[in-house]
Amino acid sequence: MFVWKRVFDLLAAIVLLLLLLVPIVLTACLVRMKLGSPILFTQTRIGYKEQPFKIYKFRTMTDKRDEQGNLLPDEMRITKTGMWIRKLSLDEFPQLLNIFKGDMSLVGPRPLLTRYLPFYTEEESKRHLVRPGITGLAQIKGRNFVDWQSRFELDVEYVNNQSLWLDLKILLITLIKVLRKDGVEDVPCKTMLDFDVERKLKGGYIPRKEATK
Structure with a gap:
């Protein structure tokens, strides 16, 4: 299962990189002009077998801080350029690098x-139990508007039903949704609490382990 998926990911990533080379370069130049350096946003995320890795995205927000040096809320830092980049999903292009490194897959949670x-x-x-993806089953079912419980149920459904045909279907639907700008929210935190905050408020959870530092 993992062999064909890895081969498919690498071949598809090479093709996408060639096809999207011009938009990638133009987006990088736009970010540099409008937001400055660095061009890429990096953040530690949890991947395959709960191992941490650095995810790459084009920057869509400024680094504005309050008087105490704390970053301002996302909705106060995102720019018009950043909103446009997000709506077209251009910020996700650098994750092709994550695919080449083996951190991510095209399709997955x-x-x-x-x-x-x-x-x-x-x-x-x-x-x-699988590599995380640039897109996934939860994303084609509503992208940023799927609540946490439904999102995780869809993630597990994908893990239990992996196949090449399912991946191709998800990729096709993702392309259609991106072109239609369907289900995209500029600042997700406006309508959803962070997962840890939501679960703490609901109570009743049993911590599994300490978060990876």
Whole structure:
């Protein structure tokens, strides 16, 4: 299973890199002009077998901070250029580098923050049995508007039903949704609490382990 998926990912990533080379270069130049350096946003996420890795994205927000030096909320830092980049999913292009490195796949559960790790149930943690993806089943079912419980259920459903045909179907639907700008929210935190905050508020969870540092 993992052999064909890895081969497919590498071949598809090479083709996409060649096809998208011009948009990638133009996006990089736009970010450099409008947001400055660095061009790429990096963040530690949890991947295959719960191992941390650095995810790459084009920057869409400034580094504006308050008087105490803390970053301002996302909705106060995202720019018009950043919103446009997100709506077209251009910010995801650098994750092709993650695919080449073996951190990610084209299709799989989206990689989430390290601090969420203690809050998954045993069933939800099955999402880490495959490489995280640039797109996935949860993304074609609603992208940023799927609640956490439904998102994790879809992630586990994907893990339990992996196949080449399912991957191709998800990629095709993703392309259609991106072209239609369907289900995209500029700042997700406006309508959804962070997963750890939501689970703490609901209570009743049993921490599985300490989050990876």
